[in-house]
Amino acid sequence: MNDIVLNLFPSQSGTRFGRRQKRERANRLPVTIVTGFLGAGKTTLVSKFLQTPEGRGTALIVNEFGAVGIDDALLRSSSDEVTLLGNGCICCNTRSDLQLALRKLVADRDRGKIPHFSRVLIETSGLADISPILQTFSTDRALGGEFAIEVVLTLVDAVNGLRNLEKAPEARKQVILADRLAISKIDLADGATQKKLAAKLKALNPRAEIDMALDGNIDPRHLTESGQDATAARHSGFVAEASHSDGIASFVIREETPLEWPVFQRALDTLVSLRGPDLLRIKGLLNLKGSKGPVVFQAVQHLIHPPVELADWPDKDRSSRLVFITRGVTEQQVSALLDACKSLGFVTGD
Amino acid sequence: MKRGKKVAKKPAAKKKAVKKVVKTKAKKTAKSSVKKPAVKRSASQAGANGVVNWNFKPLSHHLLGGFGGMGEGMSVQIAPDGRRILWLAHESAPKNFTAVDVSDPRKPKVVCQTALPHADVRSNSLETCGNIMAVAYQTKQKNMKPAGMELFDISKPENPKSIGFFDCSGEHSRGVHQLWFCDGEYVHMASSSPDFIPTHPQDDQFYRCIDVRNPSKPVEVGRWHMPGTKQGDNVPPPPRHPLDKGYRAHNCNVYPQRPDRCYLAYIDGGMHVLDISDKSNPKRISSWTNSPPYSGFMHTVVPLFDRGLMLVTDESTENNAKDWPKLVWILDARDETNLVPIATCPLPDHKAYASRGRFGAHNIHENVPLPTCWQNDQIVLGTFFNGGLRAYDISNPYRPEAVATFVPPPAPGAPTGTTQINDVFVDEREVVYCVDRHIGGLYCLEMDF
Numbered sequence: 001m002n003d004i005v006l007n008l009f010p011s012q013s014g015t016r017f018g019r020r021q022k023r024e025r026a027n028r029l030p031v032t033i034v035t036g037f038l039g040a041g042k043t044t045l046v047s048k049f050l051q052t053p054e055g056r057g058t059a060l061i062v063n064e065f066g067a068v069g070i071d072d073a074l075l076r077s078s079s080d081e082v083t084l085l086g087n088g089c090i091c092c093n094t095r096s097d098l099q100l101a102l103r104k105l106v107a108d109r110d111r112g113k114i115p116h117f118s119r120v121l122i123e124t125s126g127l128a129d130i131s132p133i134l135q136t137f138s139t140d141r142a143l144g145g146e147f148a149i150e151v152v153l154t155l156v157d158a159v160n161g162l163r164n165l166e167k168a169p170e171a172r173k174q175v176i177l178a179d180r181l182a183i184s185k186i187d188l189a190d191g192a193t194q195k196k197l198a199a200k201l202k203a204l205n206p207r208a209e210i211d212m213a214l215d216g217n218i219d220p221r222h223l224t225e226s227g228q229d230a231t232a233a234r235h236s237g238f239v240a241e242a243s244h245s246d247g248i249a250s251f252v253i254r255e256e257t258p259l260e261w262p263v264f265q266r267a268l269d270t271l272v273s274l275r276g277p278d279l280l281r282i283k284g285l286l287n288l289k290g291s292k293g294p295v296v297f298q299a300v301q302h303l304i305h306p307p308v309e310l311a312d313w314p315d316k317d318r319s320s321r322l323v324f325i326t327r328g329v330t331e332q333q334v335s336a337l338l339d340a341c342k343s344l345g346f347v348t349g350d
Numbered sequence: 351m352k353r354g355k356k357v358a359k360k361p362a363a364k365k366k367a368v369k370k371v372v373k374t375k376a377k378k379t380a381k382s383s384v385k386k387p388a389v390k391r392s393a394s395q396a397g398a399n400g401v402v403n404w405n406f407k408p409l410s411h412h413l414l415g416g417f418g419g420m421g422e423g424m425s426v427q428i429a430p431d432g433r434r435i436l437w438l439a440h441e442s443a444p445k446n447f448t449a450v451d452v453s454d455p456r457k458p459k460v461v462c463q464t465a466l467p468h469a470d471v472r473s474n475s476l477e478t479c480g481n482i483m484a485v486a487y488q489t490k491q492k493n494m495k496p497a498g499m500e501l502f503d504i505s506k507p508e509n510p511k512s513i514g515f516f517d518c519s520g521e522h523s524r525g526v527h528q529l530w531f532c533d534g535e536y537v538h539m540a541s542s543s544p545d546f547i548p549t550h551p552q553d554d555q556f557y558r559c560i561d562v563r564n565p566s567k568p569v570e571v572g573r574w575h576m577p578g579t580k581q582g583d584n585v586p587p588p589p590r591h592p593l594d595k596g597y598r599a600h601n602c603n604v605y606p607q608r609p610d611r612c613y614l615a616y617i618d619g620g621m622h623v624l625d626i627s628d629k630s631n632p633k634r635i636s637s638w639t640n641s642p643p644y645s646g647f648m649h650t651v652v653p654l655f656d657r658g659l660m661l662v663t664d665e666s667t668e669n670n671a672k673d674w675p676k677l678v679w680i681l682d683a684r685d686e687t688n689l690v691p692i693a694t695c696p697l698p699d700h701k702a703y704a705s706r707g708r709f710g711a712h713n714i715h716e717n718v719p720l721p722t723c724w725q726n727d728q729i730v731l732g733t734f735f736n737g738g739l740r741a742y743d744i745s746n747p748y749r750p751e752a753v754a755t756f757v758p759p760p761a762p763g764a765p766t767g768t769t770q771i772n773d774v775f776v777d778e779r780e781v782v783y784c785v786d787r788h789i790g791g792l793y794c795l796e797m798d799f
Contacts, residue, residue, distance in 0.1 A: 005746050008684075009657040011727050019728040019745040026799055027405065027743065027753035112702030116402045 015291060015309040016261070022311050024296045025148035029106070031120045032058075032223050033133065036155030037164045037171040038126030041184035044216035045155055046123050054220035059105050059117040061098070063125045098122070098136060099143055106146065119224070120147065127170055130177055131280055131301070138300040151226045154178035155213065158189035161197045165204070175204045176248050176325060177281055179226040182211040182218050207250065207323060248280065251331035253338065255320040258289045260346060267341040268297075268304065271334065276302030278329050284322030285313075297322065402738060405754030406782065407796040412458045414438075417445045418761060418791030422528070422713050423476035423486070424775035424783060426452070426722040427504060430481065434722075434777070435461065435507045437483060439476045441772065441787050443469040447476055447485060449507045455781045455794040461507050470494055477531040479720065481505040482513070482565060484537050486526035489519075492542075492554070497525025499537060501565045516560055516568040520544020527555055530602050532719050535563050536571070536629070538612060540599035543573070546580060549587040552596030553579040557614055559629050574612075574632040575599075576619045591618045591646040593673060600649050600665075606719050607655040611635070611686075618646035621662055623686055638662070638681065638689040645673045652716050654727040658684035659747055666710025666735055669766070674700060676710025678732050680747050695730055695742040695750045707766030708735035708787075713773040724776035729753070729797075731776060736768035739784045741799065753799045761790035 006014050013020065036042045043062075049055040108114045124130065130152060137149050154174045157164070161183065164171040175181060181201050186194060198210055209227055211218040264286065272279065279301055285294040286307070294313050298305040324334060414420075423439025434453045440446065449462035466473060471494070475486040483502045489495070501514035516537075518525045523542030530538040537560040548554045556575035562568045578585045579597045588597050597619040604612050610627035620639025624632045639648065649665040660683035666676035678695040695711075703709040715731040717723065730742040730750065738757030742750040760769045765788055772787035782795040 005748070009659055009682075009747055011654075011657050011745075013726065013728055014745055019743050022797070022799060027751060110702065111699040116404070118404055 017295060017307045017309045020293055020309050020311045024308055024310065025150065026308065028144075028146055028148035029118070029120060030150040030224070031122060031137065031147050032150060033122045033124065033130060033152045034155065034223070035124040035128055035130055035152065035174045035178070036126065036184075037157065037160075037168060037174065039160065040126065040155040040157040041213070041216055042123050042126075042155050045182070045184065045213055045218065046121060046216075048216040048218075049121070049220050049223050052220040054224055055121075057116065057118045059109075059114075059120050061101055061105075061120060061122045063098075063123065063128065098133070102143060102147060121223070129170055129173055131173070134177065134281060134300045135303055138298060138305045139303040144303075144305055151180060151223055152178050153180045153182060153223060154208075155182050155184050156197065156201060158183050158185045158194055158197060162193070162200060165200055172204060173248070175201055175208075176250070178205060178208050180211065180222050181205065181208045182213045182222075184213045184216070186212050186214055205250070247327050248325065249327075249330065250323065250325045251334075252284075253320075253322045253324060253331065253334055255287070255338075258287045259320055259342075261286075261288045261290075261295075262346045263341045263344075264288070264338070266346070267338045268299065270341075271329075271337060272299065272302050272304065275326075275329050278327040279324070280327060281325040282322055284320070285310075286320045286322070287318050288320075401759045402755045402757040404756075405741070405797070405799040406739070406756040407798050408756070408758075409455045409781070409794040409796060410458055411758070411790075411794075412450065412460070412792045413761060413789075414448055414450070414791040415460060415463060417448070417463065418786060418789045420772055420785030420787060420791065421472070421474035422773040423447070423474065424773050424785065425476060425478040425483070425718070426720075426775065426777045427478045427481065427483075427507070428722060429507050430505050433461075433507070435504070436775075436783055436792075437476055437478050437504070438785060438792065439474055439485070440472070441474060442472045446473050447483075447510075449504070449510075450792060451507075452777075452781070452783070452794065455783075458792060458794060462510065464510070467496065471496060471525075475526070475528040477529060477537075477718075478504060479531055479534045482531075482534065482562075483510065484529055484531040484562070486529045486539065486541075488525045488527045490524075492524055492551075493519065493521050494524075495519045497523055497542070499526050499529060499539060499541070499560065499568070501562060501568065503565075514562065514565040514568055516562075516570075518542055518544070522547050522554055524554060527598075528600055528602070530604060531562070532604070533606070533609075536560065536604075537562050537568070538602040538604050540602060546575070547582075548579055549581055549583070550579070550590070550597070552594060553587075553598050554596075555598040556580075557599045557602050557612065557624065557632065559612075559626065559632070572626065572629040572632055574614075574622075574624055574634070576616055576622070579619075588619065591641055593645050593647070593668070594618070595647045595667060601651065601716075603651060603653075603716060605653065605655070605717075608653070611653075613651035613653055613660070615648045615651050615662070617648060619648070621648050621651045623651075623689075636687045636689055638691070640664070640677075640679065640691070644675075647673070647676070649712065650714060650716065652714060653683060654717075657727050657747070658682065659727070659744075660689065661714060661730060663711045663714055663732065665712045666708045669707055671700065671704035671709040674704065674710060676712075678711045678714060678730060678742070680744060680750060682747075693744075693748055693750055695732065695740070695744075696752060697734070698737055698740075698755075703734075703737050706736065707768045707770050709737050710734060715774050715776050718775075722777055724778055724780055726776075731774050731782065733771045733774050733784060735770045735772070735787065736766070738769060738771050739774055739782070739793075739795075741797065743799075754797065756784070756793070756795060758786075758790065758793060761786065761788075764789050 282299040293310040296308045419441040421439035421441040427435045436450045446464040451459040470490040497519035499516045502510040526541040528540045542554045559572040600615040612624040623635040650663040652661040660681040662679040664676040680693040682690040741754035770787040774784040
């Protein structure tokens with residue numbers, strides 16, 4: 001689309017991906033997702049965040065599984081807006097409700113019916129699988145055109161965390177897909193248990209920084225900044241570092257030389273068409289030939305979000321780097337596919 | 351799948367899309383001066399004072415010594431001593447213009463504020479080029495003075511010195527409403543003239559080009575008026591629009607990319623592209639109007655040369671949005687003889703802003719061809735009175751998207767109880783300056799999108 005528009009209305013500052021943007025989300029409303037197993041202390045953490053300057057102007061969506069409104073009552077006093085999604089888990093039957101709730105919030109805001117808010121925080125139920133939620137935000141056809149997930153924070157209870165991670169696949173997946181992790185109730189667990197839990201979390205998700213949350217207190221910026229770009233950069237040379245339970249693995253693909261967009265696009269199209277359901281999350285920066293800034297690339301399962309070209313690189317590293325979280329797709333397979341497409345190259349013309 | 355089983359246990363009848371929506375009052379936080387409504391809202395005026403700060407970073411706010419009713423003249427000068435001076439026109443008397451040192455936009459300092467000779471004159475427009483500033487003077491009634499254009503030496507910003515005056519006063523003249531001065535040689539302006547007798551009293555201002563190469567002796571070199579608006583024309587006067595704001599010139603933009611073109615907005619007469627290759631004999635190349643069915647008052651035309659696009663703004667002039675919708679239009683201008691409207695920048699919801707004061711389009715950032723002005727063809731920054739300052743991404747001009755909004759709380763004593771953001775200018779550092787029409791003065795911002 002943008003190539004066509006650029007041909008009609010050329011611009012020296014335009015890109016094939018539209019306007020060069022100062023940050024990835026551009027005009028989209030930032031969304032923070034706080035997840036964690038039952039009783040991990042999500043509501044306490046969210047309440048504390050809402051009382052900070054960073055939390056000001058946050059609309060809150062709470063997903064309750066089972067009994068109605070307990071968390072809502074706790075949070076109502078601290079947020080400009082609380083929308084409660086009841087009856088079930090946000091990831092399955094209320095996913096469309098999430099879309100409705102978000103659109104209603106924005107419509108009401110634009111009509112002046114509710115105060116202005118500049119961020120949405122979704123507190124999922126303890127049993128939520130966040131993959132479908134991420135998927136909902138990854139395409140223009142759903143919410144991706146208006147909302148952008150900035151942080152997925154998973155809270156793990158220091159007392160019961162290890163047991164939950166052993167027994168509950170939902171808990172493991174919450175950890176694996178997180179941008180950030182936080183360990184709660186640290187005053188109730190001894191140092192050895194905390195250490196063991198931290199090691200387990202690191203094994204499941206080596207990319208995520210781990211906070212220690214006492215009484216729900218963490219650096220509020222950790223609910224607004226993913227820190228993932230920097231983390232990916234630090235994992236230079238990281239290859240298939242972690243092999244998770246449930247067949248889930250994460251790895252980073254790096255390319256030092258600029259990529260041709262048609263080549264990369266075709267490689268990813270192939271990957272998505274063959275193994276889309278197994279691509280739980282792909283995110284990173286691309287150095288593309290012809291682009292001045294880095295291009296943010298994101299995909300969740302079969303959905304590829306429209307890429308965005310940023311105005312500047314976040315650091316001196318000019319390599320393309322993509323974090324993959326996959327089920328049964330290896331780093332070697334992805335690298336081989338990309339190498340094959342690169343070796344073929346591409347020719348333009350009809 | 352497991353979750354599917356658990357959900358299935360719930361009685362279907364109890365399922366609701368959104369169980370409950372609870373709205374709580376905005377927190378009363380003293381520090382949140384730019385985020386929270388300063389005036390209590392009622393249901394009927396919900397959002398009218400709705401303070402919004404989305405994707406702009408406020409740097410500072412200056413009330414300009416209590417004279418914060420600002421017009422539509424904003425220009426940045428780098429003074430000989432290196433200071434960055436923002437020159438601001440006032441909306442109306444008693445003040446003429448104000449100079450603000452914005453070298454540090456977090457700490458703007460007023461360095462000069464001058465007064466008009468009397469209350470029946472206003473200087474709503476100004477431009478600077480190097481160390482010369484041109485100021486427009488328009489009187490309330492015809493046949494009053496000063497009605498014309500004054501040139502100042504601003505090499506010492508604290509002490510601007512008048513170096514020339516072009517008198518436009520006369521029996522049928524109110525003087526100059528708006529001017530454009532970027533090349534140091536010519537002032538293009540919307541002006542009356544003592545020798546111009548309009549067919550309708552409202553149609554008194556037209557396009558005039560003034561040679562100011564000798565600032566002490568400005569000389570008119572050319573003019574153009576819309577046919578039918580001058581007595582003696584060989585075509586009938588144009589039909590009046592219901593709000594009848596006049597067939598008269600407003601912004602007259604000329605750019606170095608096409609020095610042979612003037613992009614002229616003509617209020618109720620739409621807009622016109624003029625060939626000014628012979629300044630003494632401007633010729634109309636093309637015209638476009640949205641009125642009727644719209645309600646006139648076309649205000650600004652900004653060409654985006656590389657892209658073959660044109661931005662055209664209306665001005666809202668009626669309180670409580672009685673003239674809604676007033677829009678920023680995007681025209682396909684690849685063929686300048688056949689201008690085609692392709693989109694408008696989306697306005698916020700009518701109900702949220704329609705009460706109290708003006709609401710709708712007015713000025714936009716004009717890519718003024720000066721080194722101190724930000725040049726961009728991907729973003730439209732526009733002022734919408736109580737709708738604040740709004741930014742739109744037009745990388746796809748068929749689908750402009752809102753990317754940022756700044757609606758500050760009304761300054762104490764705001765007569766409409768709302769802010770009325772009137773004009774915007776972005777310097778080459780990408781610092782955004784916008785002003786309030788009534789009382790709020792100057793806001794300095796950063797774009798964060």
